[in-house]
Amino acid sequence: MTFQEHYSVADLRAISARVGQRQGWDFSRMNTSHPATPWEYVSVVRGLLRATDTVIDIGTGGGERLLELSSDACQLLGVDPDPEMITRARGLAADEGATSVHFETGTGADILEQFDVVLDRHAPFEAEVIHRLLRPGGRCVTQQVGEHNMSNVREAFQLEANAGAPISPEMFIHAGFIIERFDEYDVDYVIRDMDSLVFWLQALDGAHSDFGGFDSERDADAINRLLSTSLTDEGVVTNEHRYLLVANKPG
Ligand SMILES: C[S@@+](CC[C@H](N)C(=O)[O-])C[C@H]1O[C@@H](n2cnc3c(N)ncnc32)[C@H](O)[C@@H]1O
Numbered sequence: 001m002t003f004q005e006h007y008s009v010a011d012l013r014a015i016s017a018r019v020g021q022r023q024g025w026d027f028s029r030m031n032t033s034h035p036a037t038p039w040e041y042v043s044v045v046r047g048l049l050r051a052t053d054t055v056i057d058i059g060t061g062g063g064e065r066l067l068e069l070s071s072d073a074c075q076l077l078g079v080d081p082d083p084e085m086i087t088r089a090r091g092l093a094a095d096e097g098a099t100s101v102h103f104e105t106g107t108g109a110d111i112l113e114q115f116d117v118v119l120d121r122h123a124p125f126e127a128e129v130i131h132r133l134l135r136p137g138g139r140c141v142t143q144q145v146g147e148h149n150m151s152n153v154r155e156a157f158q159l160e161a162n163a164g165a166p167i168s169p170e171m172f173i174h175a176g177f178i179i180e181r182f183d184e185y186d187v188d189y190v191i192r193d194m195d196s197l198v199f200w201l202q203a204l205d206g207a208h209s210d211f212g213g214f215d216s217e218r219d220a221d222a223i224n225r226l227l228s229t230s231l232t233d234e235g236v237v238t239n240e241h242r243y244l245l246v247a248n249k250p251g
Pocket of ligand 1: 025059065
């Protein structure tokens with residue numbers, strides 16, 4: 001299904017039921033496109049990992065990205081405070097026979113062990129905690145969602161603009177890191193059909209993102225506002241704003 005010009009609450013209720021809930025942090029069912037980006041997170045991490053590395057992934061979600069890296073390091077641990085995410089991640093690891101990857105419920109803040117690499121993709125972080133989790137000479141890679149992300153969607157849903165950048169080199173320098181790389185991109189992100197749009201917004205619930213999820217009754221006007229400003233022949237055009245930081249703990 002592509003797009004109608006207008007959706008009633010009943011239309012949206014039917015779409016919402018049809019697309020169902022996200023499993024873990026898996027958005028692969030969405031039909032989307034965007035131009036080539038200056039980096040791709042998993043490729044960046046893969047390029048930095050050594051086969052002997054121990055890795056911790058903070059806020060691993062359903063472990064989808066960490067599992068993509070399972071054969072690039074020696075031991076990998078994913079942590080997430082949401083037990084449902086950890087159940088999903090363990091299930092995926094078992095399905096894939098990924099014996100080098102383990103998952104535990106938590107934020108990582110109470111882990112005493114040190115790792116060669118700390119990862120954090122789109123999850124809350126404290127630079128001081130990351131610093132403590134790294135052995136001297138270790139490396140941190142984090143990608144964070146930028147403050148201008150999906151700005152026209154936030155506007156249509158009448159959400160407050162985000163206060164400021166969620167990450168800066170200074171946060172990490174202050175915690176004792178040396179910055180290797182700090183980059184930013186902001187590109188168009190096209191959602192090509194209505195099922196994908198509703199699935200996406202519904203998946204971005206308040207417990208796991210700074211968007212409040214989707215409710216057919218509450219958000220019918222917002223969806224129609226978004227379509228009136230942002231629907232093109234390609235689909236609904238919004239934007240993807242990301243930061244990437246790679247930092248070293250001096251040895
Ligand atoms: C946007 S999802 C990203 C999941 C995964 N890193 C990915 O990129 O696919 C954010 C995850 O951070 C977790 N989270 C929430 N608060 C956290 C915290 N204080 N520390 C670590 N993770 C947290 C959420 O449960 C959620 O699974």
